[in-house]
Amino acid sequence: MTLPKIQGRTLALFGLLIPLLGVFLWLTLTSGPLAPVPVTVISVTDRTIAPxxxxxGIVEARSTYRIGPTMAGRVRRVEVEVGDQVQxxxxxxxxxxxxxxxxxxAQEAALHRAESGVTAAQAQVRDAQARRDFASAQVHRYEQLLSAQTxxxxxxxAKRQEAQVxxxxxxxxxxxxxxxxxxxxRVRAERAALMRQRSSLRLLAPVAGLxxxxxxxxxxxxVAGQSVVEVIDPTSLWIDARFDQLGAAELRPDLSVGISLRSAPVGSLTGQVLRIEPRADAITEELLAKVSFATLPDPLPRLGELAEVRVILAPLPPGPALPNAALHRRDGALGVWLPGGDWPRFVPVETGAADLDGWVQIRSGLALGDQVILHSQAPLSPWRRVRVVDTIPGVPQ
Amino acid sequence: MAEAGLGIRIQGLHKRYGTGDTAVEALKGVDLAVAPGEVVGLIGPSGSGKSTLLKCLGAVVEPTGGRMTLGNDLIYHDGWRIPDLRALRRDKIGFVFQAPYLIPFLNVTDNVALLPMLAGRPNREARAAARELLAALDVAHRAAAMPSQLSGGEQQRVAIARALINRPPVILADEPTAPLDSTRALAVIRILNRMARQYATAVIVVTHDEKIIPTFQRIYQIRDGRTHEEAGLGRTLE
Amino acid sequence: MISLAGRDILHASGKFIFTGVGLGLLIGVTLSMAGIYRGMVDDADTLLDNSGADLWVVQQDTLGPYAESSSLYDDLYRGILTVPGVAQAANVTYLTMQVGEGAREHRAMVVGVVPGGPDAPGQPQYLVAGRHLTRGHYEAVADLMTGLRLGEQVRIRRNRYKVVGLTRRTVSSGGDPMVFIPLKDAQEAQFLKDNDAIIHQRRRTAANPALNRPGQPGTLEAVLASQTVNPSVNAVLVRLDPHADPDQVAGEIRRWKRLTVHTRAEMNEILQAKLIATSARQIFMFLVILSVVSAAIVAFIIYTLTLGKIREIAVLKLIGTRNRTIAGMIMQQAVGLGIIGFMVGKIAATLWAPIFPKYVLLLPGDAVRGFLIVVVICVLASLVAIRAALRVDPAEAIGG
Structure with missing residues (x-):
């Protein structure tokens, strides 16, 4: 026999309890450790890696002229201001x-005195010459008189002796x-030296510059060696750049570079590697290189301004490549996770060159078109199911 | 039909509460016999021992002396009692109260069928028996209703049905008509009489309801811990 | 046989469900508390996992780098690389600081790592978007909790960093999200203060006659230059050869390099026993209190429900119902309430777990344990009500 009243209540109660149980089971299986991990996948694509x-680096001038006195002294006047162009x-x-x-x-006076001395000595020579000429003429005349017995x-x-004197x-x-x-x-040279010394107190521009x-x-x-003004040649600006030693073996002179200055991060300038310093920085583990601008921007970059330098190396032949986010280390081996149905599978791979956008060449272990897991919401393991999604839940778009 | 020696019989029943000087003797030798199919009234003023007697009859209070037999079973005999009073209450005594006291979360059928179901009888069998009784009591049409949906008279009839479900030799009715008007009260008494005859049950109705006292053939009046048997008016109910 | 408990529950289903939901929310709080504790332990684990290291080499006699500050010269790793059994060694710095600006500022742990992709120790293990660091400067990989997006610029101290990758669950032991930046930038960020501080420092140095001697041009510049160099890192992360024994390699480094080395096990010990122990005890106390409160509430609810039926129970007893039946009815109701409460609680805890600022980890094992505890608590709590029900005198049902 039917019991409608009870049945109505029973239905209502079960109508509440069964969804409750359903929600409970659903939540248990879809959240928490039992839930599958949402992952995104990507195919191995053929790609030219341009490492x-x-x-x-810092914008620097190739040569800086620090102009100052050669001996200790006091500055009398400074004729230029910072930013002046000089010739x-x-x-x-x-x-x-x-x-x-x-x-x-004083040297001038001594010079005059020395000049007078020379004039006086010349007069004395002329006087002595006149006396000697007269004495030798007398000797000659008396010798003739003696031969004439006069x-x-x-x-x-006596005349001969007079001539000798x-x-x-x-x-x-x-x-x-x-x-x-x-x-x-001597006096002249001394004066010239003083004059030169005097002129060295005048600080002159060695080159045309800023x-x-x-x-x-x-x-x-x-003191001697301190500078009064610093002049640079503005056309000789370059960048003293530092590159991490990791992977910098391909750095060569003449490679073209993109430059962005800190003051204008979006503006892209170009240039080229001028030279690699033979000496690397052992403390910072960086290679040092000089990078020149292809054309100097206007206004000129400021000295000491920070600049980012991207060196584009010669592109490698196209090959299978993956983003570096797909690579994982597991038990000491580098590899990727394949979605493979519900349970992911780890496959070791061998990687090659990488570029700055995070693409890594895959030398072996995968074929073109293979689907691998790129991003995941939780660490992957072979015992945790995965679910392929378009974007990982919770990632802001 | 009524059969001599069956029904309920008590002789010299004593009940003393407390001990020593503070002891109160509530029952001082009560004699009472009700035959199967008979309905007797038990009346008496408050404090007369009426309630204590009912509790002794209902096997929830043990008398300190005297003898009681129910059907063929000896229940009390001078301090001895049968071991399982609960089973006795369940199987041998039906209770009808002033208020019906139905279990609110069970429907009418299950209220009636509860005892056999708890005792382990198959539900279907117990419910069939209950429905049979409900039909006999003219409440079969409310079999699926909840107690709260019934009128007072219907509830009382269901309570009577519950009391009858185990075919007990005796039914104790404690003021069964108190909340009812005279028509309904008389109807309840009529039912009790009918049931007593139909199921060969002794029925003791504890009451002070003037409306129904004239209906009893026999009345036990209890005064000061003792019963006095009186002939009732035995007014016909039809 | 008829189930009195079931019938009562059906009859009072509204009251029962609401009570169950209320209890469930309390159980949800309790489960969340356990989840917070598990989350803290997991945070510590993840912190260690994320560093990808087998050994942590830190300043002598420190518990660094997470529990204590530690400072090492950044060229020490080269010596460590020569120790047999060491496969990789990488410098790392950790610094908790404010990242970003204005309203979007976040407390974060800035991690300086050697850029080198997923292979290098210290790098995040997995990403949810973007790529790993490739450039030596001005790139960042940030945790989702920082609210940063791919391609966004984030300011850390003096420099702006472009967010190139996003991670998840990379947090410090204090729950701060991590931001990974190249090591050299991190060293600079750790050392270089704001511009004003640098200018003040320059002025102070220039005003010091011992450092700015007249007649010694260049001394001041040299001193200033030396002040802006920071050759320190916080730790060296060491990855071992697959078959090397961590304790043995750690012993070698301790002995010959005069540095303190922590193995993974020791690091766990440091993080869990020293760093989060107090918080864990705090949470454990909360758990105990919540369990007691839950038990009290279940007991109270069941007791109240039972008292509401006391006359029916008296009638049941009078008409001969066994005590076992009545006790069973009450206990079944308590357990039923507990089961509804547990399910509601588990659902609630699962739903509100992601809203918590720190990680809440709900383990299935904890749920099973929690379920058993709830059932036991309900059984115990029903004992009070059962006791009250069994004390009911069947005579009470008879008037007078």
Missing amino acids: SLFGV PGQLLGEMDPVDLDDRVA TSEDLVG TAAGLAAAQANLESAEQELV VVSRDAEPGSTL
């Missing part, structure tokens, strides 16, 4: 000469002249 290197030989600044000008004046032997002897006097005067001339040369820093102001005292 590239990524480096970071070769242009006066940049001057050191205080202190007593140098007075010493030049004078005495004694007188001729005047000859000696001439020699002395000549020596005197020479000495005066040497003195003049003033990048003004390190001292008038009045400050510098």
Whole structure:
């Protein structure tokens, strides 16, 4: 016999309890450790891997001219400001000469005195010459008189002796002249040296360039070697780039590079590797290289600005490739997971070159078109079921 | 039909609560005999021992002395009692209360069939027996209803059916008509009489309901712990 | 035989289901608590798994790098590579800091790893999107919890990093999501402060007459340059040859390199016994209290339900129902309530687990244990009600 009242209640109760049980079982099987892991898959594709290197560098000038005094002194004036363009030989600044000008004046006077000395010595030579000429003429005349027996032997002897004395006097005067001339040369040289010293206090631009820093102001005292201004050649800007030693073996001069400056990360400049430094940095484990700009951007990149450098290496012949996210290490072997129905399967592979976008060449272990697991929501294991989805749940799009 | 020696019989039943000086003697030698098929009234003022007597008859309170037989079974004899009072209540005594006290979460049929089902009789058999009784009591049409959906009289009839399900030799009815108007009260008494005859059951109706007292053939009046048998008016019910 | 308990439940199904749902939510909280504890243990495990290392080489006498700070010179790994049995050794740095800016700022553990794809120790084990680090600078792989998206730029200290990959469940022992960046950037991030701090430092150095001597041009520059170099890392992750004995290799490194080495087992011990032990005990206390509260609630509910039926029970007893039947009815109801509660609780815990900021791991084993405990608690809790029911005097049913 039917019992409608009870049946209605029973139905209602079971109507509640059975869905409850259903939800319970469904949740147990679809969430938590018993649930299959959502995974995405990707096929092994034929792809040209263009390995590239990524480096970071700083914009530097090839040569920097630090212009300063050669000896300690005080800055008298600085003629240029940072950012000024200068021409070769242009006066940049001057050191205080202190007593140098007075010493030049003293040398000037000494020079005049030496010149007068030379003139006096020349006059003496001429005088001695005149005396010797007269004495030798007298000797000649008295010798003729003696041969005519019109004078005495004694007188001729006296004249001869007189002639000898005047000859000696001439020699002395000549020596005197020479000495005066040497003195003049000495004083002249000394004056020239002072003048040169004086001119070295004037700081001149060695090349056409750009003033990048003004390190001292008038009045400050510098030691020899400190710079007053720094001038660079703006056309010689390059990037001092550092590349991780990992995988940088292919780095060669003349490779073309893409450059992005920190101030303009999207703007893409080009350039090329100028040279690889023979010496690598042992501490940071980086290779150092110089990268030149193909064309200098306008405005000029600032010195010391950070720049990212991407070196595009020669593309490899196309081959099977996978994103690096598909690769996993398991029991010491590198490999990939194949979805293979419900239960995933691990297959070791051998990898080749990789590029900066994360593509890795697969040398062996997989064939073109093979489906492998790319992303997964949880670690994979052969004992955990997987479910292929388009995107992993929870990943923001 | 009524058969001498069967039904319920008690002789010199004593019940003392407490011991020593504080002891209260509630029953001081009660004698009572009801034959199968007979309906007797048990009346008495409050505190007369009426309630205690009912509990002794219902095997929930043990008398301290006296003798009671139910059908052919000796229940009490001067301090001795049969070991399993619960089974006795279940199998040999039917209870009808002032309120029906039906189990609210069972429907009418199952309320009636509950005892045999708990005793292990097959459900279908027990329910068939219950439906038979319900038919006899004119409530078969409410067999599937829940107790809360019945009127007071219907509930009381279902309660009577429950009391009868094990065909007990005796039915104890405790103020079965108190909440009912006189028509319904008389109807209940009529049913009890009919059932007593039909199932050869002794029925003791504890009451002080003036409406129904005149219907009894015999009345036991209990006063001060003792019963006094009186002839009732035996007014015909039809 | 008739099931009194079942009939009662059917009769009072609304009350019963609502009570069960209420109890279920409480059980859900309890299960979540257990899940939080499991999540913490799993976080620690994942932290170790993610580092992909067999040995952790750290500063001498430290428990680094997760539990204590540790600092090593970054060229030490070369020496470690020469130890027999070592297959790979890689520097790693860990630094918890704020990542991002403004409203999108996140507390994260920045991990500096040697870029080299999935092969290098320290790299995340698996990705949910994108790729591994390939460039030596300015790339990041971030955990989903950071809320970052692929291709987004994230600011870490001085530099902006492009998010190239996303991971999941890469968290520190404190539950902070990880952001992986190339090692050199991480060293810089760890050392280089903000620009203002650098300028202040330069000024301070320039004002120090011992470092800025007149007449010694270049000294100041050299000092400044040396101040901005950080040759330290926090640990060296070592991966062993497949057949090498970790303890033996660890012993070699300890002995000859004068460094502290932790094996995987020791690391587990450090993370679980030292780092999360207090939190775990805290959670365990919560679990105990919640279990007691659940038990009390079940007991109270069953007791109340039973008291509501006390007259029916008296009648049942009067008409001769056995005590066993009545006790069975109450106990079945308690267990039924427990089963509904457990299912509701498990569903609730499963549904709200992803909303928790930290990982909540609900293990099937825990669920089974939880179920058994719930049943035992319900049975125990019903004892009070059973006791009350059995004390009911059948005479109460008879008036007077």
